Structure formats: structure tokens, C-alpha cells
Amino acid sequence: MADPLLRVEKLVRRFGGILATDNVSLDVARGELHAIIGPNGAGKTTLISQLTGQLLPHSGAIYLAGQDITKVPAYRRSALGLARSFQITSLLSDFTAADNVALAAQAHDGHSFHFWGNARKIPHLRKTAQSALDRVGLGHRADVVVSRLSHGEQRELELAVALATKPQLLLLDEPMAGLGVTESARMVKLLQELRREVSIVLVEHDMDAVFALADRITVLVYGRVIASDVPAAIRQNEEVRRAYLGDQHAVTRHG
């Protein structure tokens, strides 16, 4: 593990007087599923947004496979193998499921300054889209417009879109958000399969899911990393317990 896939060094991001990201450092090894947890407002989404390039940090550095990507724009990080899902579902809602995924594949199939041929009839893009949809169990819903998919299906589609970009690292921002019990279970099962193919950073509130899936867990409180370790150690960590006082049992009860 000499060369981590993702290395974050002393990242700082302020919003006015608030330190949303306070000297955050963390490493994600290749093949690892690394969970980031923390109470509401701990700065998890802010951190993810900096990793994907939607937000620029005020200081610190981000390396992907050894390359400094701190100032690389969002669209180019995608080309380098970084993919994300959004906490609040963010899809092309007036496109079909297949179109959404095919566009993701198209983004990684050279430039798109092709003005003539019908994009919906390009076999290899459609094939990539269909196999990504099959992968998340949405194969039969390919031609349904996104706004007509259920919330659970949209969450799965987010994953399919991310997968179609053939990422090295998948950043998942609360993929379980708003899912029912059965849907959550399906998502956990899906992530369990995916983790064998791709490294994953998982931001999640669902502690069952986190402790079931994670190789390592980083705990954020008020923008700071208070612990970063394997799940068993995190469960025993006093500081983590204190931070989670309100839902302390949520950390300790399960597992």
C-alpha cells in the first residue's frame, strides 16, 4: 500500500467564518471501501465536493494515483477515473435511463463534436449502457424516462451512470438516502459486489450499511478527522462515541 489510490493532504475549506473542512488528511488504498461518517453538518458532502472538483479547497492537496488533481476541473477528473453519485439524486430527468448511462459512456468515448449520426444508434454506447443498467438491476427499465422511475431506481441509476464512466474510484454520497428497508438491503448487496471491481469512498448515515461494508472508516466531526481506522477499532473509539452521543447506540448496537 505504498501508493494510495487517493491521498488527501491537509485539506481546508471555509465558508465565511466556518471551517467546513479543517485540515483533513486521509488515504484510500486501491481496492478499499473507505467509509466517511459523521454527524449532520460534519462536512462530509463538502469534502466529497472537493474530491470531485465541484468545490475548490482553500489549501491542501488531493492526489489521485499519485497525480496532483487539486486544481483539475471536475469534468477532467472524470476522465482520470473519478466518478460520483449525488446525495440528492442528480440525473437528466427528461432523458431515459439508457440515455443517462449512454451519455456517461459517450463522455469517455472521445470528444462529442459529432453533429450528424444518431447518438441513440451507436451500438457500443448502447451496449455499455445496457450492461451498466443490467449490473445494477435496471436492465428492464432502460427505456423509461428518469422522472418516472421510483426513488430507489433512481439511486441505482446514479450508480449505473457512475459505473459507465469506468472509474478507478467511486465516490458515493449517501447512496442509501431515502431508501426503504428492502431497497437499502438491495443497495448493500449491490455495493458488496461492486467493491470487488472498484475502489469506493462511501459517505453514509446508515450505520448498518457502513459497518457491513467498510474496510476502513474515517470519522468527521466539525470538519475535522477525529478517527480513521478499521470498523472494530472505530466501534471502540471513545472520542467517536462521544461525538455520536445522541445516537451513540446506533454505532454500538449493530454488528
Added chain:
Amino acid sequence: MTASLNARNAIVALVIAGLLLLPLYSSMTGNIFVLTLFTRIVIFALAAASLNLIMGYGGMMSFGHAAYLGIGGYAVGMLAHEGIGSGFVQWPVALAASALFALVIGALSLRTRGVYFIMITLAFAQMAYYVASGLARYGGDDGLTIYKRSDFGGLINLSSRVQFYYLCLACLFGGIYLIWRIVNSRFGMVVQGLRSNEQRMQAIGFPGNRYRLVCFVISGTMCGLAGALLANNTDFVSPASMYWTRSGDLMVMVILGGMGSLFGPVIGAIVYLVLEEFLSQVTEYWALIMGPLLLLIVLFGRGGIVGLLGRLRRG
């Protein structure tokens, strides 16, 4: 759904057939006025269709589209004034000038979104308006009379009403065919994706503004062509053709007909200009009737007339 599509297609087919057969009707009845009116309508339909490409499909609300009408027109007018009458020179210059203007305006205004984009495109168009007003050599405020229409050798005679009408119609249909291809191409998918969700498109790896800018330039160039046609139609070009109310007219045509529908702008242009023509004959205050009418269509006919047609049949 299929029934509504058929109803829409039937109307569109009817409009196409009507436009194609119009000169026949005109010569049979001796009604020259209708041909003159529809030549104008077809030209504005092309301009509106070009605006629809960025507004309806690309989600870019340009409020300065009339600038290209003026630029295309002035390219023809100024060259004619300087004794260069060949259409083979005039028209490429008109297109190139429009494209260049769109490239500069687009590069600057695409840094903004929403209301700011509307305002900045409006500001640039008004700038073009005032520059044209200041061109003393080319008539300034009063505009520039074009004494001879673009000369295409023996290929086509623009002074013949019927030939000119069919040229305009060919440009319109060609433009719409081009838009149809573009919209369904890889490029078109990206542009429409950016309209739908820019953040998502960046996350999957698209540098949005590059695609937007190219779309903006295509649209501007197409409108420049409409400008060249318009100047030939009126034998005259003036700053008024780029005034902001003209940009507003184009926007209204697009919204009226149906944003993001291929033939919407054509239907919008027909309805708008025919109404304007007849209402203005009835009363000087025609805008008082036109205004509420537009309001009703915008309020109750989301998706414009084309959208309305679809829903009528479904209900």
C-alpha cells in the same frame, strides 16, 4: 400518445404542404400579397428555428438574437453598397460575420447563467444596434437601401418573387433538417443534457461550455442566413432589424410555437406574423389583443401550440 403524435404530425405535414403550394395559390388567385407575407414569415421562421436550437434544446435564453439578422443583412447591404453584388461573396461573408460575432458574444456571455445571460446577450445586441446607427457611410439611423439583390449568376434569380420564396423555403427546410440531425447527434445529446443538468454532465466528464459555445455559434450563423434573406426581401437594411423588440419577437415566436419542438418555431412564426398582419389592419392597438392572446397561450399551453395540439387530442 401515438394519437397525439399523429395529430401533431398531421398539422406539421399540412403546414409543409401549404408552404410548398403557396406560390401556386398565389398565381392562381393573383394574390401577390400572400406570397410577400409568407416570404417574410418563412425568413422569420428560419430565424426563430435557429433561436430554438439554443433556447429550446440548449436552454440558453438569448435575448439578442436579432443582432444576427442585422449582421447578416448589413453584410449583404454593405457589400452591395461597395459594388460587390455577387451572392457568392455576400452570403459567405454574412455567415462568417454572424459566426464570428456569435463566437465572441458566446465566449463572453456563456460565463453567466439565467437572468445574467439574458441581460448580457441583450446588451451585446443593443451594442450592435448602436454601432449600426453610427455607420454614417451606410445610412446610419436611416438604414441602407439595397438597389440590387444578391446576384447568383444564372443559378437563381432573387428578383423573381417565386424563385426567392422557394429559396427562402429551401433555407428553412434545410435549417430544420440540420437542427434535426444535430439534436439527435452525440453533440445534440450533450447540449440537451447540459440544459437538463449541468452539474451531472460535468460529473460524468463533459466540459459544458465548449459544447454550448459551438451550439451558440451554429445558431447565430443560421440566423445570419435569415438576415441575408431578409435584407434581400426588403431591399433594405436598418439598425431597427437588430433592436431588442425584434429579439423579443423571435423569442415570442419560439415560445408560442413550442420550445424544443422541431416545427414549433415555424408554426409560431406563422401565427405571430399572420396575427400581427391582420390585427394591425383592424386596429392600431393590435398589440392590446396580441398581448393577452400570448399570455393565454403561455399560461395554458405549456409547450406552445405544438404542445397544445398534443394535449387536445389526448384529452
